[in-house]
Amino acid sequence: MTMVIFFIAALAIVAIIYLAIHRVLINRATLIVRRQAETLTNEAVNAVLTKFFHRSLNLQSQTVADVWGRGVMAFEYVIEQSTLAEADGQLTVQSMSQALADYATAHQVARVKGAKETFRVTDWWTYEQRLHIDIAYLMNEATREYVDDLKKVAKSQGERL
Numbered sequence: 001m002t003m004v005i006f007f008i009a010a011l012a013i014v015a016i017i018y019l020a021i022h023r024v025l026i027n028r029a030t031l032i033v034r035r036q037a038e039t040l041t042n043e044a045v046n047a048v049l050t051k052f053f054h055r056s057l058n059l060q061s062q063t064v065a066d067v068w069g070r071g072v073m074a075f076e077y078v079i080e081q082s083t084l085a086e087a088d089g090q091l092t093v094q095s096m097s098q099a100l101a102d103y104a105t106a107h108q109v110a111r112v113k114g115a116k117e118t119f120r121v122t123d124w125w126t127y128e129q130r131l132h133i134d135i136a137y138l139m140n141e142a143t144r145e146y147v148d149d150l151k152k153v154a155k156s157q158g159e160r161l
Helices: 002-053 081-087 093-106 141-156
Strands: 074-080 119-127 130-137
Touching: 002 074, 002 081, 002 093, 002 130, 074 081, 081 130, 093 119, 119 141, 130 141
Parallel strands: none
Antiparallel strands: 074 130, 119 130
């Protein structure tokens, strides 16, 4: 009887160690992919914004993905209201979307199969004298599903992005 209890305890310990190591490896892999996607998205957004502002803004994103789930490659950019005047009113959701599409085509940025676009402006709002822009990089299925879900929510609320 003691041997059975010892065996079950040993098996439980091995299972816990395996799950802990597995979780660390998966989280590490996800973090590496997210950093690569963030770097590529930062490059695209900054290149596009340079055309609107005629200078580099060197924006760094904040990850939106932690809120929406593992594997979602969505990033937020913030532009000060005082800086927006330099864009001469040319910076809109549509112009940003088109410029990102042109960038993706010119630089042959990969996207997930079935996605109509590489980058998607998923949100655009002003808060405390700052313009917040959320950009999704549709590099995987999780991000494509996230964008599809946002479209459904926007459609049900009568909005469009």
